Amino acid sequence: MTRTPRTTRRSRTVALSATAVVIALGATACAGPSSGSGSGAPGKGGTLTILDKADFDHLDPQRVYTTEGSSMDEEIVRTLTGWDETGPKPKLVGDLATDTGTPSKGATVWTFHLRHGVKYQDGTEVTAPDVKYGVERFFSSDINGGPPYASQWLVGGADYKGPYQGKELGSIRTPDMYTIVFHLNQPVADFNETTAMPGWSAVPKAHDTGSTYDTKVWSDGPYMIKSYTKNKELILTRNTHWSQSTDPIRQQNVDEMDVEFGQDEAAIDQQIKADAGTARTSIQQWPIAGSDLAQLAGDPSLKSRYYKIPAPGINYLAINTTRVKDLKVRQAIEYAIDKTTVRGAFGGSAYGDYATTMLSPGIGGYRKFNLYSANPAGNLAKAKELMQQAGNPRPAMSIAVENTPTQEHFADAVKTALGRIGIHVNISPIDAADYFSTVDNVKNQYDLTWGDWIADWPNASTVLPTLFDGRLIKKNPQANQDLSYLNDPKVNALIDKAAGMTDVKQRNAAYGQMDRQILKDAAVVPLTYMNFSDMSGSKVGGVIPDTILAEPSLVHVYVKH
Structure with missing residues (x-):
C-alpha cells in the first residue's frame, strides 16, 4: 500500500496460516487511543480540521490504494471485516459482517453473514448483493487503481470485466440478503484480512456513478460527503442513519470533518505546532516534513500530540x-x-x-x-x-x-x-x-x-x-x-x-x-x-496510532471543549 504516500500497494498470491497471522500481528503491537493533551471523556460535537498537502488519489473504495485515502474511507464506508486497534495489538473483527468469516473446503470458500440494520445515508439497509456489486466493481477497466486480490483469487476473475455490462461474477454468491459467499481458485487462509481493505465494501448500484464515484461515495459509515471540491476541500458531516450499536470499530463524536488540501508540508507543520485558532482542533494525515522532523520529534512540549507510528x-x-x-x-x-x-x-x-x-x-x-x-x-x-x-x-x-x-x-x-x-x-x-x-x-x-x-x-x-x-x-x-x-x-x-x-x-x-x-x-x-510522524492540535483527542496503515486513525477522534 502506498503512503505518500505512506503507501499502499501490494499484490499477494499466498495464503497465511493462522499461526502466521498471530506472529505477524504480535510483531506490530501498537499503542491504544491517545487523548492528546489533557484528559476527560470524549467530547461530542465540533469540527475536526484535517490538513493535507494534496488531495486523495482516490476515495472510491474499489480504487483507493494509498494509506491516506484508506484511512479517510474508514469514516465513510464499512468493510466486511476491520481492525480494532484500541488494544495492545490490532485485532481482526467483523465490521459489516457479524464475525471474521467462516472458511470451508480448505479455505477456498469463505462465507460472511452481514449485520442487520446497517444503514446507508438515505436510511436504506445495506445488503449482501450491495457488497457483491461493490466487489465486482474491482474488475471494471473504468475503476482502476485498487489492490489486485479480487482478480487474482476469485474464480473466473481473470476473464470478468465488471458489472457495467450487466454481467455478474458467479464466484460471489448471495443466497440471501444477509449472506455472501466467495469461491476462490486457491486456499487463502487469511482472506478475511483482505476483506478489511476498503474495496470489500458495499456500493448500492443505484448510486454508483462509475469513474466519478470518488467524489460521490455513498456512505454507510458514521460520516457522509457533504461537499467535495477536488484539490481544495472535502467536508464530511454526520450520517444520521449510522448506529453505534451496529459498529464495533468507529465512533461518531465530531459533527464535521473538514479536509483542507494544498498547503505546503512545512506550513502545515508550523501551523499545528503553533496551536492557535483552528489549529488547536486540527490534525495532519501526511507525515511531518523532513526539514521539520528532527526538531519537532525532539520537542518535549509537543509530546502529548506527536504520533510516531x-x-x-x-x-x-x-x-x-x-x-x-x-x-x-x-x-x-x-x-x-x-x-x-x-x-x-x-x-x-x-x-x-x-x-x-x-x-x-x-x-x-x-x-x-x-x-x-x-x-x-x-x-x-x-x-x-x-x-x-x-x-x-x-x-x-x-x-x-x-x-x-x-x-x-x-x-x-x-x-x-x-x-x-x-x-x-x-x-x-x-x-x-x-x-x-x-x-x-x-x-x-x-x-x-x-x-x-x-x-x-x-x-x-x-x-x-x-x-x-x-x-x-x-x-x-x-x-x-x-x-x-x-x-x-x-x-x-x-x-x-x-x-x-x-x-x-x-x-x-x-x-x-x-x-x-x-x-x-x-x-x-x-x-x-x-x-511516520504526525501531529495534532491540543484540542484533538481519541487519536489511535494505526499500525496497519501507519496513519493517525480517526475512528474515535473527538474535539475537546
Whole structure:
C-alpha cells in the first residue's frame, strides 16, 4: 500500500496460516487511543480540521490504494471485516459482517453473514448483493487503481470485466440478503484480512456513478460527503442513519470533518505546532516534513500530540530494469547512493533506520542481510569500479519524485550521489495527488522512481509478490506496482513456490530467499525502514496510532471543549 504516500500497494498470491497471522500481528503491537493533551471523556460535537498537502488519489473504495485515502474511507464506508486497534495489538473483527468469516473446503470458500440494520445515508439497509456489486466493481477497466486480490483469487476473475455490462461474477454468491459467499481458485487462509481493505465494501448500484464515484461515495459509515471540491476541500458531516450499536470499530463524536488540501508540508507543520485558532482542533494525515522532523520529534512540549507510528514498510528507489539494462550499472547505483543524505531529506533518524532489504523487521519473512555497502554513506570506489567494468558509460537518467520540498531534497541527494559516478540525473517532479497514478502507468518513461510500500497486512506475501512479480505488469498496465519492471524467472518461481506452502517457517524462508534474489538483481535500492510522524492540535483527542496503515486513525477522534 502506498503512503505518500505512506503507501499502499501490494499484490499477494499466498495464503497465511493462522499461526502466521498471530506472529505477524504480535510483531506490530501498537499503542491504544491517545487523548492528546489533557484528559476527560470524549467530547461530542465540533469540527475536526484535517490538513493535507494534496488531495486523495482516490476515495472510491474499489480504487483507493494509498494509506491516506484508506484511512479517510474508514469514516465513510464499512468493510466486511476491520481492525480494532484500541488494544495492545490490532485485532481482526467483523465490521459489516457479524464475525471474521467462516472458511470451508480448505479455505477456498469463505462465507460472511452481514449485520442487520446497517444503514446507508438515505436510511436504506445495506445488503449482501450491495457488497457483491461493490466487489465486482474491482474488475471494471473504468475503476482502476485498487489492490489486485479480487482478480487474482476469485474464480473466473481473470476473464470478468465488471458489472457495467450487466454481467455478474458467479464466484460471489448471495443466497440471501444477509449472506455472501466467495469461491476462490486457491486456499487463502487469511482472506478475511483482505476483506478489511476498503474495496470489500458495499456500493448500492443505484448510486454508483462509475469513474466519478470518488467524489460521490455513498456512505454507510458514521460520516457522509457533504461537499467535495477536488484539490481544495472535502467536508464530511454526520450520517444520521449510522448506529453505534451496529459498529464495533468507529465512533461518531465530531459533527464535521473538514479536509483542507494544498498547503505546503512545512506550513502545515508550523501551523499545528503553533496551536492557535483552528489549529488547536486540527490534525495532519501526511507525515511531518523532513526539514521539520528532527526538531519537532525532539520537542518535549509537543509530546502529548506527536504520533510516531511504526510502519510495516519500506522507503526505496526503484531502478527500471528494462531501461537500465546493465546489471553492473545497477549495482554501481546500489553502492553510490548515500543513504545518510537521503535519510536526511526525510528527516533523519526519526524517520527510520537504514534499510538493506525490501522486507522490514517485524514482517513475516524478514531476514537480515546486506549485499552492498556496509557504510550507509555508500562505497564510491566500488561504484566507480563497477562503472568501469560496464565500459564507463555516462548515461542520463530521469528520476520521478513528488513535487514537495522533502521529495525534491531527496532527488537532489540522489542526483549528487550518482553524479559522482558519471550518471546525470534529471529530476521529474510530479504533483503529489497524481503521483502514484502517474508512475504506476506502464507508459511512464522514468529510469528511477521513488516509492514506499506498507504491507497490506504484516507479511511478506503483501509486499514482494506485488512489487516484483513481473507477470503482473501486463495484467495491470494502468496500476502496475512493479516500478522496477523486474520480471526475473527466479523471483517468479519463488513467488509460486511460496504460494503453495502451508508451513510458516518454510514459506518465510522462501520469502527471505526471494528478497535476496531481488537485491542480487539490483532492481531497487532499499533506503529506510519507515516510521511516520504526525501531529495534532491540543484540542484533538481519541487519536489511535494505526499500525496497519501507519496513519493517525480517526475512528474515535473527538474535539475537546
